[in-house]
Amino acid sequence: MSAGFRAIQWNRHKQVYDLLLVVGILLYLTGFSLLAPRLMPSDHPVTPEILRTRAFGSCGLTMLTLILAIGPLARLDRRFLPLLYNRRHFGVATCLVGLVHAWSAIDWYHGAGRLSALVSVLWSNGNYGSLVGFPFEALGLAALAILVVMAVTSHDFWLAFLTPPVWKAIHMAVYAAFGLLILHVALGVMQSERSPVIPVLLGAAVAVLGALHAVAGRRERMRDERPAGADAVGWLRVGMIDDLLANLPDGRARIVVPPDGERIAVFRNGATLSAIVNVCAHQNGPLGEGRIIDGCVTCPWHGFQFRPEDGCAPAPFTDKIATYRLKRDGETVLVDPRPLPPGTRVEPLALGALHG
Known part of the structure; x- marks a missing residue:
């Protein structure tokens, strides 16, 4: 077996x-x-x-x-x-x-x-x-x-x-x-x-x-019919930092729709952002509709979890999902639509001090 x-x-x-x-x-x-x-x-x-x-x-x-x-x-x-x-x-x-x-x-x-x-x-x-x-x-x-x-x-x-x-x-x-x-x-x-x-x-x-x-x-x-805008080298716009801090709840995600490929879920974890593929490795559930629980993105369908920074399930599970690179362009956050191999660690992107 x-x-x-x-x-x-x-x-x-x-x-x-x-x-x-x-x-x-x-x-x-x-x-x-x-x-x-x-x-x-x-x-x-x-x-x-x-x-x-x-x-x-x-x-x-x-x-x-x-x-x-x-x-x-x-x-x-x-x-x-x-x-x-x-x-x-x-x-x-x-x-x-x-x-x-x-x-x-x-x-x-x-x-x-x-x-x-x-x-x-x-x-x-x-x-x-x-x-x-x-x-x-x-x-x-x-x-x-x-x-x-x-x-x-x-x-x-x-x-x-x-x-x-x-x-x-x-x-x-x-x-x-x-x-x-x-x-x-x-x-x-x-x-x-x-x-x-x-x-x-x-x-x-x-x-x-x-x-x-x-x-x-x-x-x-x-x-899906409103794909995210891209910069000159193809990185996709996630949003303005002020908007993300004000309107994206902690532990939740903003979905970015590439012109091609799978949706990308950009999760806010406190004052940092991490990007993972929107598809759960378990049953293809929409990870971006879940939330971060105990430091892990938790799928809304059956509760499978993945660390947002590397896409790995916590031990003893061995499932992995793709991650994506993020960067700041002035006050704008961008994501590279090219997925990294499943389980690749990406340093979370710091948003700066939370607005009071």
């Missing part, structure tokens, strides 16, 4: 996050079981088994919708960043809820026949050529298979073993899983219910997610 195993470390932040996640799931299941029969009356008798199945199914879809919303929300507002740190825990919990839903549905609807329950699910309805009558159960199983693969490979061992590009490609399939689940629920409702509540909720979820991603993407494109 080319990757080493490192045990998961549950710090206090993770413990609180997971506790709140479990409490939220329990509250949702309880609330759905109490309110759904009144708010969404069914054309058919709803047994406790059916109610249980729908509770876990709707909970899983709601959780997946929230997971997909966290990314763009964090790009639009830093206050959502804490939700991003342990999003993989959220994803694994969503998979577990989905497994309970699948077990409940298969056991109730297909568990008492002569055929294997799984065979019954896939072949009891053979209308694969029909749109309205399409066997929606197969769509749900396909989505669940994607979530299971993502949950199984969620540990960083698989990130190192598969390599980040392959791992990222696998986990981008979450959007396919979401689309399959939307179709799974929509077709299931069309075939068994007449209430407009669920179609309206599904449409709202798709519309809100689409709008969040569109707004976040538009902001990103607007920033």
